[in-house]
Amino acid sequence: QQQVKQSPQSLIVQKGGISIINCAYENTAFDYFPWYQQFPGKGPALLIAIRPDVSEKKEGRFTISFNKSAKQFSLHIMDSQPGDSATYFCAASFDSGYALNFGKGTSLLVTP
Amino acid sequence: EAGVAQSPRYKIIEKRQSVAFWCNPISGHATLYWYQQILGQGPKLLIQFQNNGVVDDSQLPKDRFSAERLKGVDSTLKIQPAKLEDSAVYLCASSSQRTGGAFFGQGTRLTVV
Numbered sequence: 001q002q003q004v005k006q007s008p009q010s011l012i013v014q015k016g017g018i019s020i021i022n023c024a025y026e027n028t029a030f031d032y033f034p035w036y037q038q039f040p041g042k043g044p045a046l047l048i049a050i051r052p053d054v055s056e057k058k059e060g061r062f063t064i065s066f067n068k069s070a071k072q073f074s075l076h077i078m079d080s081q082p083g084d085s086a087t088y089f090c091a092a093s094f095d096s097g098y099a100l101n102f103g104k105g106t107s108l109l110v111t112p
Numbered sequence: 113e114a115g116v117a118q119s120p121r122y123k124i125i126e127k128r129q130s131v132a133f134w135c136n137p138i139s140g141h142a143t144l145y146w147y148q149q150i151l152g153q154g155p156k157l158l159i160q161f162q163n164n165g166v167v168d169d170s171q172l173p174k175d176r177f178s179a180e181r182l183k184g185v186d187s188t189l190k191i192q193p194a195k196l197e198d199s200a201v202y203l204c205a206s207s208s209q210r211t212g213g214a215f216f217g218q219g220t221r222l223t224v225v
Contacts, residue, residue, distance in 0.1 A: 034214075036216075043219050044203070046213045046214070049212070096209075096212035097209060099145060099157040099160050101157075102154030103154055104153055
């Protein structure tokens, strides 16, 4: 049973554009929502995370928007760069020390 | 600060053989996880340790997979006997209450032929 659903599966964005990846979760007990970036041959790297008591968190070009009532959250990458081309995973857990439930991933390609 | 170390990076074995993976977490991280990542999918938890105790192994196929974390630091994950469907990347991650979030190693890519 997929507890976190992620879309789109793949995304192509032009350099300088905005990349948007969406996730939805089922379990209202989830309390920690991170995003991970994974390059080929590497392990996932923590990008940014949010808790449900805030609706938005921004770190540099990366922003998480969180809608608790809709049980949805999204990652926005502003001014997308070719170096951002990677697979992005959303995840959810009961707290930061608990195991993560991952989405299936979004393959992002930023074209020059 | 050194990251999570895993070895080997790659392993090719025949079905029904056994294989073991090793993980050294970030120093001071009490929580250690093993995830399985099948090509094109997100990582799936196999087992979680808190120090040297098991917190969650509900998704570990215990008839063929085993894991241990002696002394609460390094951990090994073993598969015996391997099946074709075990072909995947095995990721080790660690976390602490201070840092929050889980930090992953580069993984071991297992191919079962």
